[in-house]
Amino acid sequence: xxxxxxxxxxxxxxxxxxxxxxxxxxxxxxxxxxxxxxxxxxxxxxxxxxxxxxxxxxxxxxxxxxxxxxxxxxxxxxxxxxxxxxxxxxxxxxxxxxxxxxxxxxxxxxxxxxxxxxxxxxxxxxxxxxxxxxxxxxxxxxxxxxxxxxxxxxxxxxxxxxxxxxxxxxxxxxxxxxxxxxxxxxxxxxxxxxxxxxxxxxxxxxxxxxxxxxxxxxxxxxxxxxxxxxxxxxxxxxxxxxxxxxxxxxxxxxxxxxxxxxxxxxxxxxxxxxxxxxxxxxxxxxxxxxxxxxxxxxxxxxxxxxxxxxxxxxxxxxxxxxxxxxxxxxxxxxxxxxxxxxxxxxxxxxxxxxxxxxxxxxxxxxxxxxxxxxxxxxxxxxxxxxxxxxxxxxxxxxxxxxxxxxxxxxxxxxxxxxxxxxxxxxx
Amino acid sequence: xxxxxxxxxxxxxxxxxxxxxxxxxxxxxxxxxxxxxxxxxxxxxxxxxxxxxxxxxxxxxxxxxxxxxxxxxxxxxxxxxxxxxxxxxxxxxxxxxxxxxxxxxxxxxxxxxxxxxxxxxxxxxxxxxxxxxxxxxxxxxxxxxxxxxxxxxxxxxxxxxxxxxxxxxxxxxxxxxxxxxxxxxxxxxxxxxxxxxxxxxxxx
Numbered sequence: 001x002x003x004x005x006x007x008x009x010x011x012x013x014x015x016x017x018x019x020x021x022x023x024x025x026x027x028x029x030x031x032x033x034x035x036x037x038x039x040x041x042x043x044x045x046x047x048x049x050x051x052x053x054x055x056x057x058x059x060x061x062x063x064x065x066x067x068x069x070x071x072x073x074x075x076x077x078x079x080x081x082x083x084x085x086x087x088x089x090x091x092x093x094x095x096x097x098x099x100x101x102x103x104x105x106x107x108x109x110x111x112x113x114x115x116x117x118x119x120x121x122x123x124x125x126x127x128x129x130x131x132x133x134x135x136x137x138x139x140x141x142x143x144x145x146x147x148x149x150x151x152x153x154x155x156x157x158x159x160x161x162x163x164x165x166x167x168x169x170x171x172x173x174x175x176x177x178x179x180x181x182x183x184x185x186x187x188x189x190x191x192x193x194x195x196x197x198x199x200x201x202x203x204x205x206x207x208x209x210x211x212x213x214x215x216x217x218x219x220x221x222x223x224x225x226x227x228x229x230x231x232x233x234x235x236x237x238x239x240x241x242x243x244x245x246x247x248x249x250x251x252x253x254x255x256x257x258x259x260x261x262x263x264x265x266x267x268x269x270x271x272x273x274x275x276x277x278x279x280x281x282x283x284x285x286x287x288x289x290x291x292x293x294x295x296x297x298x299x300x301x302x303x304x305x306x307x308x309x310x311x312x313x314x315x316x317x318x319x320x321x322x323x324x325x326x327x328x329x330x331x332x333x334x335x336x337x338x339x340x341x342x343x344x345x346x347x348x349x350x351x352x353x354x355x356x357x358x359x360x361x362x363x364x365x366x367x368x369x370x371x372x373x374x375x376x377x378x379x380x381x382x383x384x385x386x387x388x389x390x391x392x393x394x395x396x397x398x399x400x401x402x403x404x405x406x407x408x409x410x411x412x413x414x415x416x417x418x419x420x421x422x423x424x425x426x427x
Numbered sequence: 428x429x430x431x432x433x434x435x436x437x438x439x440x441x442x443x444x445x446x447x448x449x450x451x452x453x454x455x456x457x458x459x460x461x462x463x464x465x466x467x468x469x470x471x472x473x474x475x476x477x478x479x480x481x482x483x484x485x486x487x488x489x490x491x492x493x494x495x496x497x498x499x500x501x502x503x504x505x506x507x508x509x510x511x512x513x514x515x516x517x518x519x520x521x522x523x524x525x526x527x528x529x530x531x532x533x534x535x536x537x538x539x540x541x542x543x544x545x546x547x548x549x550x551x552x553x554x555x556x557x558x559x560x561x562x563x564x565x566x567x568x569x570x571x572x573x574x575x576x577x578x579x580x581x582x583x584x585x586x587x588x589x590x591x592x593x594x595x596x597x598x599x600x601x602x603x604x605x606x607x608x609x610x611x612x613x614x615x616x617x618x619x620x621x622x623x624x625x626x627x628x629x630x631x
Contacts, residue, residue: 206465206509252459257511294459323464323509337464343478345463345470 002101004078006035006185008422011415012097013037013191014085015362017045018401019393020193021067022408023415027191028076032419035185037083037099042145043071045195047401049128049142049219051226054274055305060401061144068146081147086182088369092388093188093422103178105152105162110173112140112148119168120161124153126230129223132238133230138165143228149173188422189388189415192372192380193408196359196394199254199261206324207253207355213239214333215325215353217253218271225278235282237352239331244352246288247279248335250322255358256294263377265358265398269297272356273309280314289315290348292322292335318346325353359398390414439486445629448522452514456480462506462516472496476506476516479523492532497523498539541568551615554605559598 006012009032013024016038024036042048044067050060071077082102089096106116116138126135128142137156140148150173156162157176166174198219201209209215214237216224227233237244249272254260272291279287296317298306309315322337333353338345361378368374372391373383379398380391392411393404443450456477463475474482474496482491500520507517524540527533533540542565549561566581567574578585588594605611 252511256457258513259509259511294457319460320464321459321461321511323461338460338469338475338477340458340460340477343460343463343475 002080002181002183004035004080004183004185006033006078006187008094008186008188008426009033009419010035010185010187011189011191011412011419012085012095012185012187013193013392015045015193015195015392015395016040016043016079016081017193017195017393017404018047018067019195019395019404019408019411020045020191021071022405023191023193023392023412024077025067025070025074026409026412027416028074029070030416031076032416033076033078035078035080035187037085038079038081039084040141041081041104041149041151042141042147043068043079043081044144044146046219048144049130049223051222051229051278052274053401054270055302057274057277064144064146068144071146079147082151085369088190092418093425095187095190095388097185097187097190099183099185101181101183103154103180104149105154105157105174105176105178106150107173107175107178108147108149109171110149110169111171112150113170114140114150115168115170116150116152116165116174119164120156121164122153122156122159122161124155129230130217130220132220132223137161152176189390189418191390191392191408191411191415192395193392193411194361194363194395196398197362199265199358199360201253201355201357203260204254204355207250207322207353208325208327208333209355212325212327212331212333212353213237214244214327214331214351215355218249218268218275218354218356221275221278221354222271225275225282235279235352242351243283245279245283245286246349246351247276247290248322248333248348248350248353249275249289249291249356250325250335250353251291251293251296251356252321253355253357254360261358261360261377263358263379263398264297266297267359267398267400268356269293270302270305270400272354273298273306275354276309276312276315280312285314287314290335290350291315291317292320292337293317294319294321320346359394361395363395388415388418437484437486439488439491440484442488443483443523443526447519447526449515449518450522452519453480453483455512455514457512459511461509461511462514465505465509467503467505468499468501472499476520479520489532491523492527492530493534495534495537497521497527498533498537500524538568553602553608554611555603557598557602559594559596560602 011027011032011034013020013036016036024034028034044064047060082104084100085097086100087098117136120136120138122137123134125131126133137153140150162176201217223229224231224235235244255265276289279289318339319341320337320339322335324336325333328334332349334347334349336347365374365378372386372389373381375381380396390411392408460477463469463477469475473494479496497520502517504517545564550556566577
């Protein structure tokens with residue numbers, strides 16, 4: 001059984017992405033007791049799936065490593081992975097949370113040696129790579145996963161694969177008897193950091209994401225560029241593995257659209273500019289990038305990055321929201337539309353189309369376990385009625401990593417204030 | 428700085444908002460262009476919808492109202508479905524066409540305008556559309572010679588429709604009507620009076 005000690009002076013952080021990790025660490029490092037609940041088997045969330053950060057083009061692994069070390073060094077922080085908050089009741093200073101823990105089937109004796117994965121035969125679509133590759137039924141979610149422990153896919157439990165995995169483990173780390181657990185804990189404040197998910201591109205019918213293999217999303221493209229990704233960092237198109245040298249980026253795919261997401265997702269412009277540099281890095285003079293946009297959002301220091309990218313002759317900017325994408329006989333996606341600067345009709349074939357999909361709140365409006373003020377875009381808005389619940393990062397707005405970390409630090413401070421009030425009252 | 432009032436005038440936009448059905452939506456356009464690209468007849472237009480909206484805001488009154496652009500709209504609604512700001516583009520196009528017609532600025536011999544007028548006149552007679560008469564009128568819209576040519580070309584279809592009772596040749600004489608044609612005419616007359624009154628009050 002998992003045992004967690006928690007009191008009214010404990011801060012519960014829901015979600016262990018970059019925002020949740022930051023908030024949990026900032027609070028724990030001030031000496032507060034923090035319980036961090038993460039649905040995935042590892043911390044870091046969607047940031048772990050990024051190849052590079054904008055605008056510095058540095059690797060997220062660097063900052064993640066620092067955060068992982070901070071979590072290991074901090075005795076005030078309890079991490080629960082494969083965990084979900086199923087109910088939350090009470091008010092500021094006195095909440096009770098019910099948490100459901102899914103079985104990992106691997107205990108803390110795991111050394112991440114990988115013998116179980118070698119032994120297991122069944123393969124599944126790798127969610128870490130958005131289904132662009134396969135993983136084994138016993139797997140380490142990604143190279144830098146923290147906790148660095150393997151996971152057994154629940155689908156292999158009860159099959160011979162599970163027995164093979166158990167037999168292969170030299171450390172007696174595989175426990176096939178693990179069952180779902182439910183625990184109840186008290187907490188004084190809650191930081192809600194459930195983050196975002198990419199908008200379902202198939203809903204943008206004219207762009208044919210569900211019909212054409214060579215129309216992919218920006219998050220998938222990020223995996224393609226990653227040297228640890230499904231193609232080893234080769235930018236190739238899904239239909240035939242051909243190098244994708246001529247790429248269209250379609251901005252506002254789902255964002256700023258009353259048929260889809262009402263808000264501007266804020267990160268997609270910079271993400272596409274960043275991804276354009278991946279294409280240049282891969283193909284140099286042979287790269288041909290077309291960015292189709294309505295408006296470009298790259299403020300402050302981001303503007304320098306934009307100007308640098310814009311200066312490259314191989315990257316063109318077309319002010320136009322494309323009306324549709326169709327595939328020609330060779331499987332090349334052809335982008336159709338009319339541009340705003342001259343009203344010229346175009347039908348431009350590409351090797352690959354990347355949809356810069358918007359950020360959607362990961363938790364649906366009606367799925368929150370407790371009443372909080374949610375705006376029409378589905379994000380949590382700061383309000384007195386939220387009591388001791390504070391949103392951090394993309395649960396509150398469409399934010400980039402930098403702003404998520406700032407926002408999460410602010411949320412930690414709010415939570416700490418509630419805990420201090422409780423502590424004073426109890427003295 | 429110069430006189431900005433000359434190059435930044437929204438008089439025509441205001442005129443459109445006041446006189447064109449759904450005209451108040453024009454200012455909501457963010458010039459993304461998805462309407463223009465989505466229009467199946469777009470390449471035949473003088474100006475795609477996106478450009479028309481920009482021209483309205485730029486005060487190009489004559490160019491907009493005498494254009495054949497909005498007359499090319501076939502009401503397929505592709506633009507409305509895709510517009511990220513939910514502008515009722517189809518309706519604005521019809522509103523603009525109607526306004527241009529009212530001012531007598533619509534292009535002469537515009538086939539869509541002609542057909543619309545024929546349809547209206549036909550409907551106003553009996554309160555029901557007489558398709559046979561409308562068809563014949565349409566064939567002869569551009570003169571007797573072309574009318575006979577078109578009629579001959581369509582002969583087989585016409586006979587087929589009669590055979591399958593999709594078209595009644597007796598419609599040529601009189602044709603079917605509303606039960607209370609007199610009442611219908613009274614209603615339409617009243618509506619016209621109200622509209623005339625509204626327009627009279629609108630003029631400065």
